[in-house]
Amino acid sequence: MQVPLSDALPFLAKGAYIAIVLSLLSIFLGFVIGIVVAIAETYGGRVVRYIAMGYENILRGIPLIAIYFILFFSLPLLLHIGMSAFLTAVIGLGIRSSAYQSQIFRSSIQSVDKGQIEAALSLGMSRGETILHIVLPQALRFSIAPWLNEYAVVLKDTSIALVLGIVELTEKATQLVQVTKDPFLWYGIAAVFYLIIVLTVVTIANRISEKYRIKGLGGMIRV
Secondary structure (H helix, E strand, C coil): CCCCHHHHHHHHHHHHHHHHHHHHHHHHHHHHHHHHHHHHHHHCCHHHHHHHHHHHHHHHHCCHHHHHHHHHHHHHHHHCCCCCHHHHHHHHHHHHHHHHHHHHHHHHHHHCCHHHHHHHHHCCCCHHHHHHHHHHHHHHHHCHHHHHHHHHHHHHHHHHHHHHCCCCHHHHHHHHHHHHCCHHHHHHHHHHHHHHHHHHHHHHHHHHHHHHCCCCCCCCCCC
């Protein structure tokens, strides 16, 4: 059975929209958690650092599909709390990304000149004020390029959400393949969709990175 491109492209575009929404929600969830974990690893006490490092290492070591299955199947049995497939995908992808984002932010935080921190403390600023007003503004600028590169990774990883039944771009292509028996065409077009989205993000990200990076530091994004 043949499916006209005029019908198939809007069908695939809906899947691409779901992938973009899923990736945006996940990357910002990862951003919030990743910042907290990075600060805990850098400035927390011994116990707090170990907890943060354990969180990061455990989530980096578990495959995303396993995280999805734990959240979607195991937690409802243990805690009697159910989640929709979409919410599971956002949380699973978000917390997995947070482990990688915490590395980005921790490295950026540690790149801030310690002399500035000592100067701020000597002027009477508290440790929290120093982190909030001196360290984080610079660290976030250091991390623009790698953070936006992480977004490109998260976007591509949204394809794994099909195991939860989410009909995103890859699943839409699979449905077309099942009807037409032409995997090369539809998976190829889906790949082009991903490529266009990622290249658009990278182009925008490089411009943002170039505009806001601290002079003499940073670079272009690599996908």
